Amino acid sequence: MQTKRTVFPNKALPYFLLLPQLAVTGIFFLWPAWQAIWFSFLREDAFGFKSTFVWLENYARLFNSASYINSISITFTFAFAVAFLSMAVALLFAVNVNSMIRSRNAYTTLLVWPYAVAPAVAGILWWFLFNPSIGILPYLLSMAEIRWNHRTSQADAMTLVVIAASWKQISYNFLFFLAGLQAIPNSLIEAAAIDGAGPFKRFRTIVFPLLSPTTFFLLVVNVVYAMFDTFGIIHATTEGGPAGGTNIMVYKVYADGVIGLNLGSSSAQSVVLMCVVIFLTVIQFRYIERRVQY
Amino acid sequence: MVENRPFLTFLSHLVLILGLLVVFLPVYIALIASTRGPTEFLSGIVPLLPGDHTIANYRAMLQSGLSTSGAPPLFPMMMNSLIMALAIAIGKIVISIISAYAIVYFRFPFRALAFWAIFVTLMLPVEVRIIPTFEVVANLSMLNSYAGLTIPLIASATATFLFRQFFLTVPEELIEAARVDGAGPIKFFWDILLPLSRTNIAALFVILFIYGWNQYLWPLLITTDTRYYTVVMGIKRMAAYADAEPLWNLVMAAVMLAAIPPVIVIIFMQRLFIKGLVETEK
Amino acid sequence: MATVELKDVKKTYAGGVEAVKGVSIDIPDGQMCVLVGPSGCGKSTLLRMVAGLETITAGDVLIDNNVVNRLGPAERDIAMVFQNYALYPHMKVYDNMAYGLRNRGMPRPEIDQRVREAAATLGLAELLERKPRELSGGQRQRVAMGRAIVRSPKAFLFDEPLSNLDAKLRGQMRIEIKAIQRRFGVTSIYVTHDQVEAMTLADILVVMNAGLAEQIGTPLSIYERPATTFVAGFIGSPSMNLMKAVAQGAKGLQLADGGSVVKPRDTELPQGGREVLLGVRPEHFTLVKDGKNADLELSVTAVETLGADTLAHGRPSGSNGSGGEIIARLPGASRIDEGDVLPLAIDPGLAHLFDAASGQRI
Numbered sequence: 001m002q003t004k005r006t007v008f009p010n011k012a013l014p015y016f017l018l019l020p021q022l023a024v025t026g027i028f029f030l031w032p033a034w035q036a037i038w039f040s041f042l043r044e045d046a047f048g049f050k051s052t053f054v055w056l057e058n059y060a061r062l063f064n065s066a067s068y069i070n071s072i073s074i075t076f077t078f079a080f081a082v083a084f085l086s087m088a089v090a091l092l093f094a095v096n097v098n099s100m101i102r103s104r105n106a107y108t109t110l111l112v113w114p115y116a117v118a119p120a121v122a123g124i125l126w127w128f129l130f131n132p133s134i135g136i137l138p139y140l141l142s143m144a145e146i147r148w149n150h151r152t153s154q155a156d157a158m159t160l161v162v163i164a165a166s167w168k169q170i171s172y173n174f175l176f177f178l179a180g181l182q183a184i185p186n187s188l189i190e191a192a193a194i195d196g197a198g199p200f201k202r203f204r205t206i207v208f209p210l211l212s213p214t215t216f217f218l219l220v221v222n223v224v225y226a227m228f229d230t231f232g233i234i235h236a237t238t239e240g241g242p243a244g245g246t247n248i249m250v251y252k253v254y255a256d257g258v259i260g261l262n263l264g265s266s267s268a269q270s271v272v273l274m275c276v277v278i279f280l281t282v283i284q285f286r287y288i289e290r291r292v293q294y
Numbered sequence: 295m296v297e298n299r300p301f302l303t304f305l306s307h308l309v310l311i312l313g314l315l316v317v318f319l320p321v322y323i324a325l326i327a328s329t330r331g332p333t334e335f336l337s338g339i340v341p342l343l344p345g346d347h348t349i350a351n352y353r354a355m356l357q358s359g360l361s362t363s364g365a366p367p368l369f370p371m372m373m374n375s376l377i378m379a380l381a382i383a384i385g386k387i388v389i390s391i392i393s394a395y396a397i398v399y400f401r402f403p404f405r406a407l408a409f410w411a412i413f414v415t416l417m418l419p420v421e422v423r424i425i426p427t428f429e430v431v432a433n434l435s436m437l438n439s440y441a442g443l444t445i446p447l448i449a450s451a452t453a454t455f456l457f458r459q460f461f462l463t464v465p466e467e468l469i470e471a472a473r474v475d476g477a478g479p480i481k482f483f484w485d486i487l488l489p490l491s492r493t494n495i496a497a498l499f500v501i502l503f504i505y506g507w508n509q510y511l512w513p514l515l516i517t518t519d520t521r522y523y524t525v526v527m528g529i530k531r532m533a534a535y536a537d538a539e540p541l542w543n544l545v546m547a548a549v550m551l552a553a554i555p556p557v558i559v560i561i562f563m564q565r566l567f568i569k570g571l572v573e574t575e576k
Numbered sequence: 577m578a579t580v581e582l583k584d585v586k587k588t589y590a591g592g593v594e595a596v597k598g599v600s601i602d603i604p605d606g607q608m609c610v611l612v613g614p615s616g617c618g619k620s621t622l623l624r625m626v627a628g629l630e631t632i633t634a635g636d637v638l639i640d641n642n643v644v645n646r647l648g649p650a651e652r653d654i655a656m657v658f659q660n661y662a663l664y665p666h667m668k669v670y671d672n673m674a675y676g677l678r679n680r681g682m683p684r685p686e687i688d689q690r691v692r693e694a695a696a697t698l699g700l701a702e703l704l705e706r707k708p709r710e711l712s713g714g715q716r717q718r719v720a721m722g723r724a725i726v727r728s729p730k731a732f733l734f735d736e737p738l739s740n741l742d743a744k745l746r747g748q749m750r751i752e753i754k755a756i757q758r759r760f761g762v763t764s765i766y767v768t769h770d771q772v773e774a775m776t777l778a779d780i781l782v783v784m785n786a787g788l789a790e791q792i793g794t795p796l797s798i799y800e801r802p803a804t805t806f807v808a809g810f811i812g813s814p815s816m817n818l819m820k821a822v823a824q825g826a827k828g829l830q831l832a833d834g835g836s837v838v839k840p841r842d843t844e845l846p847q848g849g850r851e852v853l854l855g856v857r858p859e860h861f862t863l864v865k866d867g868k869n870a871d872l873e874l875s876v877t878a879v880e881t882l883g884a885d886t887l888a889h890g891r892p893s894g895s896n897g898s899g900g901e902i903i904a905r906l907p908g909a910s911r912i913d914e915g916d917v918l919p920l921a922i923d924p925g926l927a928h929l930f931d932a933a934s935g936q937r938i
Contacts, residue, residue: 007401008479008646017396018408018574020389021449027434028427028446029415093313096306103307109564110314115571116556118508118526124533125320126551127541128327128542136323136342140495170317173569202450205544208618228421236530250421257425258515265427273422465663470629475676475723477649485675489666 003176025119033274039267058268068252068269075227075248078162082230086166087215090173095203097174100182105252108178115171121163126164127237130156150238154245156168157238161246164237165230171219172225180214181207220284227276328547330354351547360544362533368551371525375507378443378524382506383499385448391491394457395483399469416451420512428515438519447512452574453498459573460494461487497570498535500563504556518547525552578640578730579605580626580763585635587621593756595621596786598635603780606761612774613784613810618733620785623767628652628735639730640725650679655724659736661716663723665707667693670704670803673722694725695919697756714745719935721756732757734766738773771811775799783807801928805935808855808928814887816855820932824852833899835892838871840927846938852936855928858887861904861920870919874904884908893917 040050040058062068098106114122130137130150138148150156151223192202206216232248234240240247240255247255253273257266323342330345359367396402397409420427427446436442438478464487513524529548535541560567580603587596596618603609611619624630626637627650640731644652655676663672670691677687695701708716717737724732738746754777757764768774774781775795783790783798783806791803802808803905808816815928820832825848826837829873838854846852864870870889871892888904891897904920912918929938 002398002462003405006470006473007399007468008402008482009401010479013479014396014400014405016404017392017400021393021454022408024389024449025411025415025569028430029400029412029418029423029449032423032426032430033418035429036423039426057429064409065491089313093310096310099303099306107314109561111317112564112567113447113557113560115567116504116508116560117553117554120509120510120526121508121549121553122320122531123543124529125418127533128549129320129323131542134542167317167320175571179572190326202570208548217340228419231421232508232526235510236533254424254511258428263425270422272426274417274567275421277419278418330798362819394783465660465662467658467660468650470627471656471658471662471664471723472675473629474627474654474656476679477675486664486666490664 021066036267036270036274039263040271042267043264049062054264055269059272062268062272067247070244070250071247071249074158074244074246075250078158078165078230078246078248079223080167081158081162081225082165082226083219084160086169086222087173087177087218089166090170091177093170093174094177094181095207097291098178108175109173112171114168117168118167118232119230120236122168123161123164123233123236126160126167130160150242152242154242157242157246161230161238164233165226168233169222169225173222176214176218177211180211184210217284220280222282224277227280230271249276295327307516311371319453323442324549327542328544328550330543332541332543334543337514347543347561351543353552354422354542355547355551360535360541360548365528365531366520366523368525368548371523371528372551372555374440374443374522375524375526376438378509378513379503379556381398381440382445382447383502385444386450386453386510387500389448390450390496391457394454394461397454398458398478399482412454413450415449417486420447423450424511424515431516437516438522442516443509443513443522443524444506445507447509448558450502453502456494456498456573457491457510460491464490493569494573495556496563497566499570500559500567501570501574503559507556520536522536543556578763579603579638580609580731580765581636581638581641582622582626583636583638584911585622585625585637586633587618587625587630588633594787599782599784599787600813601780601782601789602725602866603708603763603765605763607779607856608757608766609780609782610766610774610778611782612768612771613790615769617784618787619767619769619784622763623733623735625652625702626731626765627656642714645777653727654733655727655729655731656733656735657720657737659739661720661737662779663716663719667707668704669700669706669708669719669722672708677721690726690791692730694722697759698722698726699746708848713741714749717741717749718752723754723757724754725760728760728762730763731835732762732764732770734764734892736768737766738768739770746773754760760907762843775811783810785810788882794888800856801937803937805853805855805930808930811873814858814903814905816857816928817900818930819854819856819892819899820855821852822924823848823852829854831892831895831899833892833895835873835895835898835899838922839869840924842925843927843929846929851932852938853930853932856922857926858903858905860923860926861906862923863904863906863910864919864921868918869921871922872902872920874902874918874920876914876916877901877920879912879914882908886910886912888912888916888918890918 041055043054043057044051075288082105093111097104100107129135130148132138132149132151141148148156150160188206192206198206228250231254234246234248234251238246240251249269250273253266254271256269258263322420326341326344327349329348330341331347334345336343357366357367393412397405431437431442431446467487469482472486477485508526509524510527513527517523529545529552532545532548582599582601584598584600585596586598599622601609611622613619621630626634632645637645639652666673667675669835673691673694674687677690683904692884695704698721700718700722703715703783705756708719711803720737738749741749762923766777778795780792781798782792783797785806791798791807798807799811805818809818821829822832823846824837826829828837828845829839829852874888874890876888876890876895878889885908888905888906889901891902906912930936931938
């Protein structure tokens, strides 16, 4: 691992400098993570007095439970819907803003702020907009003969949380797409134009392929965001409902552990999620390695 | 652009403006709702133009809040959010910059191990270790305290990597010149490295302030005492309540108050924000 | 001010790479020693060991007759000028120069006096309030010098200080550095890969190759009597021509590439049968009118007209081409074309002979 050619000779000082970070990491990250793994192999009796080592029983139960399988499939639907929607809209914005010269900064300013809105707040904003009795959107939808009720319809509830989660993430994707577009040399676009490609063809054959590293990177980031950072949106609006229709894995860990007090199952779910994060982080870092070489 | 086709440019502007309308819609509606009187939501849909209850609504929320919902007034909750955001941002920056300094400018046994231990935190978001972390905090008697709200969140692999990356780009000769000039490790850090890191620190601060302000799950877990409620988690209680009673005007005033501080930070520090966002992903 | 002495200094890196394999140099008080050599020859490592930025694997570094091996850079009382200047980017010129003095706890008025004096000497008086990024390359170079001067150290260490400047400025700064070093009389070690800098600046020139000092001496003595073919090739531009030959006793030297027998004048010839390298600097060929006085005939393959000089590239006539190219530096007025055959004489006493196997001077 890299250091400087010249370093300071002190022996004890670096340990003191690392101490605060390592202490917080050890106490609040590594130890709880280990506990989660340990608890996932235990079962507490009904009164919480005694726990027995049950090997993989918690995991077996988990993957045999219809509600967990349901939660996994909902999580995937949610994550990819959010990634697709927010990236598509952001790319549309980025491509159009990139063609502007004078107004580029103004548009950028108008587009970055949703990033600052907390997920829970974003959830409540759209919850209000879609409110079945007073919301403006259900009113408009009713004119098209569509009846909206996210309190009873799982599809409506899912649509609501996908829109709220995507809305907040547009800023992030927009900024990275814009940076990616600006990194494409103008000479390539000009060469394609001389070769007779019109704007739409150029986008399809030149720009979009050259953006693929950015697109892939954002896909991973957005999936991570949708899986782990959207707890606030779900909790503040649908609370996993109706009938588990928006019960994403992160929300289920919370619901089973904190509200349901099922320590073994919740810990097993935590471990599953840890594996998911590790998998996604590895993908992300392998990609970054390639980006550096590129 | 290669071509100069006014129609295409017009189309671009049209797409952008329509898109922006959609992006702004939820905030606009919330803003309008927060200016209206309590009775105006009983009949049909939300109005589209501002009303005249603005000052009354916001004053009511800041000073007394929705007492029936069990949440405290907004002002103390916003102060808690501010404390939490500042403590997390500053705490993360401080412990990250010194650990990056140790990793880059010293050679010592277990250096790689320390690096990996910090790296692993990337893979352990709060969401995946809710209960055991709660128990650790409970055992340390840190529930319902500012320490409990902040300290468990200040370990940061991202910030440490950012500073490490930056330190690696600082020319080798600067530390050599400083050593020849008689500066030891503390002096070099304080006199040279810290001033050089100013922009990075500022960019990171913007990102981390927003991160801290927007925390939701953590305060939800460890605060039961309303004196430690933060505004983002607090409004959820009101929203749940408002669904039953027509108090949307007050709830939306609270939503605006919760959203405004980080939005202001981003708009006024846009350049630093973008830098921070891009750098933390390297 | 002090003497600097290196006694069989060695550097072996953790991986087992030997960067410096045992170098001894004596630098008397006030003299400038230049370490020159190709990249990777160990010259920078040697300098950094003197500075205290690299540990010394074996041998001793003495400053002012004290072994300083175990002292840190700040305790050695040396000043260093770096290749990229290493100015502190966030500090004004004044603070850059004052930083080392402040760290040593010097009283403020004295710092102020020293900085202003040094700034005046270097023509920086107007720039003291500027930041490094507001300075030109030459000005930054001067600030780096100033930072060294204010300290009045026992020794100056220069690590390729001019390589970031353009050619014209480099020539100018070379003269300034020499003048300043003379004026302050500070013992100096200067590392460069540029042989012009090396020749012009050195009191003592050390030519390094593969971790060893190939030759130590005054610049002229090295130019006139290079100890090895490496030194012969490295010092001088264009490089010395080295021709493989076999000694033929009193008859002279038979060129190995099939060319003629050459008999340089005023040169002691080695015993018959010995394989040697005949070295002649391009500037030590003279074009003669009469073919009879020629030592060598050159078939010209390319001509570079430089104005003051003309460089004629070619092969000894009759050569089969295996001996490579020979360059002769001739007066600019000589009109030469490709395909000419030039009768050349080697200036008396200016031929060099090296053992073909060892490369050592005979």
